[in-house]
Amino acid sequence: MNSSENLFSKFLQSKSIFKNREALTISFSPENIPHREKQINDLGRILAPALKGGRPSNVFLYGRTGTGKTLISNFVGSELEKISENNGQTIKVLYVNCKMKRTADTEYRLMAYLSKMLGKVVPFTGLPTDQIYKAFFETLDEKKQTVILIIDEIDALVEKTGDEILYNLTRINQDLKNSKVSLIGITNSLGFIESLDPRIKSSLSEEELIFPPYNALQLQDILRGRASVAFIPGMLEPGVIEKCAALAAQEHGDARRALDLLRVAGELVERNTEQKVTVKHVDVAQEKIDIDRILETVKAQPRQSQAVLFSIIELAEKNKEIQTGEVYDNYQEICKKHGFKILTTRRVSDLIAELDLFGIINTKIISKGRYGRTRIISLGLSSSIIKKLKKLLYEIFL
DNA sequence: AGTCCACAGGAAGGGCAGGCGA
DNA sequence: TCGCCTGCCCTTCCTGTGGACT
Structure with missing residues (x-):
């Protein structure tokens, strides 16, 4: 037996314990969805008018991550599409997740992505925004159809690009002659809808469904x-x-x-x-x-962000509470050593806030009176994670 | 009561890359 | 090739602020 056979023989001899590993991933569509009968029925009832050529109300789905919002909206959407085929109505369900990087995280990209799903190819960048809207509207209105637009993580989109896009989308039906559009907005941020412009709020959440944990x-x-x-x-x-x-x-x-x-x-x-x-x-x-x-x-972060984190980790070895100023000073040293461009304090401040957002560090703004206001930074991770993180960053920076 | 520190964080805009159409 | 558009990263400039110190 040669060495490569040796290498894998143990694996080959052992029987897999999995029959279908896919069933444990989020992309899997199970045959039945327990404990969500009410939400399925409610959403079905709201969208049903589409089968008679009407425009369903816009719906808003709330609930924390992993409560079945995406699964159920896709499930009800595909059922609707199936039935409409037998029913002589054209119903199209478009799903888009606004957290998909480089796909739908900006106004332009979202419109480009939606157009593409309708079969119209538009450039990823380059066109003026009003033209991309026009392209989307025209494709949409080419034939008589009801389009159900599922916008997942809608709060991420608004946070990044403002709520103008939602305003445009909620008024979309005024400009369409042939087709009808209704929106399903999905968010796990409960305060999101309250933060919207009242005009958008009222038209976007004609109906609301709550997904409890x-x-x-x-x-x-x-x-x-x-x-x-x-x-x-x-x-x-x-x-x-x-x-x-x-x-x-x-x-x-x-x-x-x-x-x-x-x-x-x-x-x-x-x-x-x-x-x-x-x-x-x-x-x-x-x-x-x-x-x-x-x-x-951490691996996916740009070098500058990694340098800031490295600075924090180095300081965290010596003292527990670190301030922004200390991090910046140490960061400058690291940059000099590695020949990186040194960013301004303003930018580094944003990078620190980003690391906090990712849950890699913990920050808290405190005032030290006469000695200024600053962020107190700590590593809120277990020691085993910090150990691996250190190893990763030392490989990059030493 | 007023001062002042050491930042936080908003606004505006520069510069670059990627990608059009002409 | 050029002009134009957008997104992204970043700088510059600025205002705001909690509380120890005077």
């Missing part, structure tokens, strides 16, 4: 349903599903988190060529998910 028992049901598709029977030890559900329930009842935990736990078992998923694997999975998320975020 799942409790631990409901999460168990969801996990059992998915696990029966995902795993070969008998691969989960008792208590595994309960543990995943309990951990996810602590994090505001996030079904996505619960599924991730179960999937990663399964992957750990498979990688170690062990037999069964145990409660212990869930604990390891929990930590692994956190570490991976942080490391991926």
Whole structure:
């Protein structure tokens, strides 16, 4: 037996514990969606007028991450499309997530993306904004149809580009002769709708649906349903599903988190060529998910942001509470050492705020009276994550 | 009561890259 | 190739501020 066979033989001999790993990812569409019957029925009732050629009301969906908003709007949307085919109506459902980087995170990109989904190719950049609107409107109005536009993470879009785009979209029907458009806005920010211009608010939220967090028992049901598709029977030890559900329930009842935990736990078992998923694997999975998320975020940062974080980590080794000024001084040293351009304090201040937003650092603005106002910065991560983070940054900067 | 520190963070705009159409 | 448009990163300039110190 040669070495490469040796390398993989253990893996090949071991049987996979998964039947269909996909069932534990968010892109999977399960056959039934437990504990969301009310939301499905409500949304169906709201969108039903489209089947008789009417324009459904605009709807707003609220709820925290992993409460099924996206899943259900896509589910109801595709059911509607299916039925409309038999019914002689043309209904088109367009889904767009505004957090998709470089796809729909600006006004221009959103319109370009939507046009593309309707079959009209427009350049990614270069056209004036009013032309891209025109292109979208014209494509939309080419034939008689009802278009349901699902805008996911709508708060991210407004935060970045302002609410003018929503104003334009809510008035879109005034300019259309043939087609009708209704909007489904999805957000996990409960205060979002209140922050909108009243005119937009009233037309955007003609109807509202609330998605409460799942409790631990409901999460168990969801996990059992998915696990029966995902795993070969008998691969989960008792208590595994309960543990995943309990951990996810602590994090505001996030079904996505619960599924991730179960999937990663399964992957750990498979990688170690062990037999069964145990409660212990869930604990390891929990930590692994956190570490991976942080490391991926840091890796994806531009060099300047990494330099700022490196500065913070170096200082955090010496003292617990760090101020913006200290971070900047140390950052300058790092830049000199590596030949980077030194950014202004203003810019670095924004980079620090960004790192805070990502959850990599914790900041708090305090006043030290005579000695000024500043951010107090600390690393709010577990020691094992900090260790890996240090390793990653030392590889880059030493 | 007033001062003043060390920043926070808003507004405006410069410069560049990517990508058009002419 | 040129002029034009947009997004992005960044600078410049500026106003705002909580509370220790005088």
